[in-house]
Amino acid sequence: MKKNNPGVIIRNVAITLLCVVIGIVAAMQYRAIVSKEGSDQSTLNQIADLRATILNLNATLETVEMEKDELQDRLNRIEQSSHDELLKALQTELDNVKLFAGLTEVKGRGVYVQINVGTRTNTGSLQNRLLLLINELRASGAQAISINGKRIVAMSEIRVVDGNYISVHAEQLVAPYEIYAIGDPSDLLNGITMNGNGLVHQINDLTDTSCIWRAAEDIVIPACEESVINTDRLESK
Amino acid sequence: MEDTKKQKNYGQSVLLALLFALLSALVVSQVVARHQSESALTREQQEELQTYQSEVDALEAQIQSQKTEINRLESQYDMALQSLREGNKEFYELYKKYTDDLDAYRVKAxxxxxxGSGVIIRLDDSGLVExxxxxxxxxxxxxxxxxxxxxxxxSVNxxxxxxxxxxxxxxxxxxxNGTREFPPYHIYAIGDPEVLTRAYRDSSIYKTIVAQNLIYDVQTSSSVVINAYSGNYKSLITKLFP
Structure with missing residues (x-):
């Protein structure tokens, strides 16, 4: 009765078409999302790479500029200065470089910290706090630091071996540990005390460990032995 | 009876027509939206890429011009040294000794x-663990x-x-060194690559970093380049008196 009704056929065809179109649209949409995600990621990677390159190039530019300035200075001096002036300028610069490297005995004002340990002092905790204490002194403007008379320079390691001694430049230093730092005394004290929550307090709070600290005048910090600073593996670039 | 059937057919056709209209509206709006958002995103990113790329180009050009200048100064300096040697051999030797000394101590400082050979360690915040x-x-x-x-x-970064x-x-x-550095942190060290790697992998801090699910990578390299300190070292010895 109903089977050859053209209206029904048209409707069926229309519904089929609709389904097909919806399928195609959905597929297109899916592909678009997938490909867009891919392109976004590669663009983001490119941007991150470029940023890192820029940081590196900036650092390189700074060092190249510094190299150029030094060369210019040296050239100016050799061309314009008298022999005496030339040698005097070189000597002054050498003295400054040695002073900076830690190869000269230095005097100044700053702080004194003393750490006393006992048999139950935790080695790992003391190691960590001692490193952070030295780091905090540096952050507060310390320009020279010593532990038990050993000058702490750029490549100085500080290793807490056990409760009884620590090792600096592969030499054993026995407790109590006496630290001197030259810098602005109040900056240094503020840095290590932090209104009662500083590293000196943290060290004082360690089991079987005590710490005292104070500002100090007339500090003398010895030079680092030259043999401690090795450069045999460093080639000039 | 006929009327009701006709009415039903009519209703269904209207429904179909509406569906079609809805679908086409959907398709058009999606295509338009997709086109707009894609072009906006890529345009923004393209602009960013181009900005960075031109910054890289500018920096490379600056470095190159500094290097050209250094070459020029070097040959000028060599000539000055040459004339110093010819004019006063004794003073030249003395000058050479002073500058060689200075260069050696600058390396130490x-x-x-x-x-030189060494290791490159990369440490980064965990992307997974809050x-x-x-x-x-x-x-x-x-x-x-x-x-x-x-x-x-x-060096660190x-x-x-x-x-x-x-x-x-x-x-x-x-x-x-008074400068803000952001992760990832690249630590470069010159020394015996094997000794450095072993020491680091055996250390308690390495175990902590692994346990914290942080991103880390330790690589040995035969040519690690470590930059000179680029600041003014004289500002770091102001409170020291010999």
Missing amino acids: GLTTVQ GSIIHDTYLVETVNVLREAGAQAI GQRVLPTTEILCLGPSIRI
Whole structure:
């Protein structure tokens, strides 16, 4: 009765078409999302790479500029200065470089910290706090630091071996540990005390460990032995 | 009866027509939206890429011009040395001794760019674990382990480790030589690559970093380049008196 009704056929065809179109649209949409995600990621990677390159190039530019300035200075001096002036300028610069490297005995004002340990002092905790204490002194403007008379320079390691001694430049230093730092005394004290929550307090709070600290005048910090600073593996670039 | 059937057919056709209209509207709006958002995104990113790329080009050009200038100064300096040697041999020898001395101590002081075999360690915040980040103390301990293993030069994100170098937490960044550095942190060290790697992998700080699910990578290299300190070292010896 109903089977050859053209209206029904048209409707069926229309519904089929609709389904097909919806399928195609959905597929297109899916592909678009997938490909867009891919392109976004590669663009983001490119941007991150470029940023890192820029940081590196900036650092390189700074060092190249510094190299150029030094060369210019040296050239100016050799061309314009008298022999005496030339040698005097070189000597002054050498003295400054040695002073900076830690190869000269230095005097100044700053702080004194003393750490006393006992048999139950935790080695790992003391190691960590001692490193952070030295780091905090540096952050507060310390320009020279010593532990038990050993000058702490750029490549100085500080290793807490056990409760009884620590090792600096592969030499054993026995407790109590006496630290001197030259810098602005109040900056240094503020840095290590932090209104009662500083590293000196943290060290004082360690089991079987005590710490005292104070500002100090007339500090003398010895030079680092030259043999401690090795450069045999460093080639000039 | 006929009327009702006709009415039903009519209703269904209207429904179909509406569906079609809805679908076409959907398709058009999606195509338009997709086109707009895609072009906006890529345009923005393209612009960013281009900005960075031109910055890279400009920096490379600047470096190149500085290097050309250095070459020019070097040949000028060589000529000056030459005439010094010809004019006064004795003074030339003395001058040479002073400058050689100075150059050697500048290496010891970390004031020159150096290269050699060593390791490159990369540390980054965990992308997976909330709050699992690289703390200043991890860098302080890592640097200490490398010193203990005989490193002769170290840098963190291009900052040379000096006698005065601090590594201090500053919000999401870390302050090194007074400069803010952000993760990832690249620690370069020149020394025996095997000794440095073994010491680091055996250290307690390495175990902590692994346990914290932080991102880390330790690579040996036959040519690690460590930059000179680029700041003014004279500002770091103002409170020291011989």
